[in-house]
Amino acid sequence: MALERLQKYLSRAGVASRRAAEEWIQAGRVTVNGRVVREMGLKIDPDRDVVKADGRRVRLEPLVTVMLHKPYGYISTTKDPQGRRVVTDLLGEKGPRLYPVGRLDYDATGLLLLTNDGELAQRLTHPRYQVPRTYRVTVEGEVSRETLRLLADGVAVENRVVPAAVQVRKLEAEKTVLEITVWEGRYHLIKHLLAQVGHPVLKLKRIAFAHLRLGRLPRGAHRLLSPQEIEALKAGVKRK
Numbered sequence: 443m444a445l446e447r448l449q450k451y452l453s454r455a456g457v458a459s460r461r462a463a464e465e466w467i468q469a470g471r472v473t474v475n476g477r478v479v480r481e482m483g484l485k486i487d488p489d490r491d492v493v494k495a496d497g498r499r500v501r502l503e504p505l506v507t508v509m510l511h512k513p514y515g516y517i518s519t520t521k522d523p524q525g526r527r528v529v530t531d532l533l534g535e536k537g538p539r540l541y542p543v544g545r546l547d548y549d550a551t552g553l554l555l556l557t558n559d560g561e562l563a564q565r566l567t568h569p570r571y572q573v574p575r576t577y578r579v580t581v582e583g584e585v586s587r588e589t590l591r592l593l594a595d596g597v598a599v600e601n602r603v604v605p606a607a608v609q610v611r612k613l614e615a616e617k618t619v620l621e622i623t624v625w626e627g628r629y630h631l632i633k634h635l636l637a638q639v640g641h642p643v644l645k646l647k648r649i650a651f652a653h654l655r656l657g658r659l660p661r662g663a664h665r666l667l668s669p670q671e672i673e674a675l676k677a678g679v680k681r682k
Contacts, residue, residue: 445485448474451493455500456538456558463560471496503538507557507672510664511656518545518554529554532662543567544627552577552648553656556664562672565679566652572625573678576650577632578611581641585610585618589639593622599634606635617644652678 446454452463452472463472470478473494474486486493493500512518516527520541529542533556540556543563557563566573590610596603604624612619618641624631633643649656653674659665667675 445487448472448479448484448486448493449482451486451488451502452495452500453560453564454505455502456505456541456560457495457500459560459564461564466495503558505557505559505562506538506540507555507559507562507667507675508533508540508664509654509656509659509667510554510556511659511661512546512551512554513662514549514551517548518542529556533664545629546648547630547633547646550646550648551661552646553651553654554648555651555654555667562676562679566675567627568679569626571679573627573652574623574625574650575627575648576621576623578647578649579620579622579632579636579643580614580645581618581620581636581643583616583618583641584613585620585641589641592639593635597635597638599628599631599638604628604631604635621649623650 449460449463449467452458452466453460457463458466464482466472467482468480470480472479474484475492488502510529510532512529516529516532518529520528520530522528530540533540538558540558541563543555543557544567546552546554555566565571590608593606593608596605604626607623609621610618611621622632632646636643654671
C-alpha cells in the first residue's frame with residue numbers, strides 16, 4: 443500500500459475527523475512504532491507501521507454508517523461521566539465502534555447518524571456545507587404568521603442570524619406543532635430559536651437529516667445506510 447499522511451489514516455480508521463486527528467497528534471496522543479509523533483505531514487505505511495492513539499492500536503475497519511431512531515433519555519455520545527445511557531448502547535456490541543454525527547439533546551428523539559467515517563462526519567457537521575436538518579417541534583402557544591416570517595428572515599442566536607424554514611403542521615389547545623428546517627447543528631439551536639420568538643419547546647423530534655428521512659424506523663432501532671444513501675451524503679458535502 444502507498445504511504446499515507448498520518449492524520450488521514452487516523453480519520454479513515456474512525457479515530458477522529460482529520461482536523462481533530464491533527465489536534466491529537468499535536469497533543470502527543472499518537473505514536474508510530476512506539477515513538478510519540480507531534481509533527482504534521484508524517485507519512486506512514488498502513489501495512490507495516492504500528493499506529494496507536496491514546497495507547498490503543500489503530501486499525502482500518504470497513505466504513506459503516508447507520509441511522510438510529512434515538513429515544514428519549516439517551517446522551518448522544520459514546521460514554522457519559524454521569525453514568526447516563528448513551529446512544530451507542532442501542533447498537534449492541536457487534537461490529538466496529540461508531541460515533542454520533544453531531545448530537546440530539548437528552549430529551550429529544552429522532553434521526554441520528556452514527557459512523558466510523560471521521561471525514562464524512564466532520565463534513566456533515568461543519569456549517570460550511572449547510573446540511574439541512576428537519577424537526578417536528580411542539581411549542582407553547584399559537585404561532586402567528588408574523589412569527590413564521592420572522593423565523594424565515596432569521597433570528598439572532600449567539601450573535602449570528604439563523605434562518606429557518608417553518609410550516610405549521612397542527613394546532614392544538616395552547617400548543618402548535620411545527621416542522622422546522624435549519625442548515626446547521628449548533629447546541630440547543632432549535633430551542634434557542636423558538637425561545638427567542640416566545641414559543642418554548644415542549645417536544646422535539648428530528649425527522650430528516652440531509653436527504654435521509656426517519657420514516658417508519660421504530661424508536662430505539664437502527665439500520666445500515668445503503669451504498670446509494672452514503673454516496674448521496676458524500677455528494678452533498680464534496681469540497682468546493
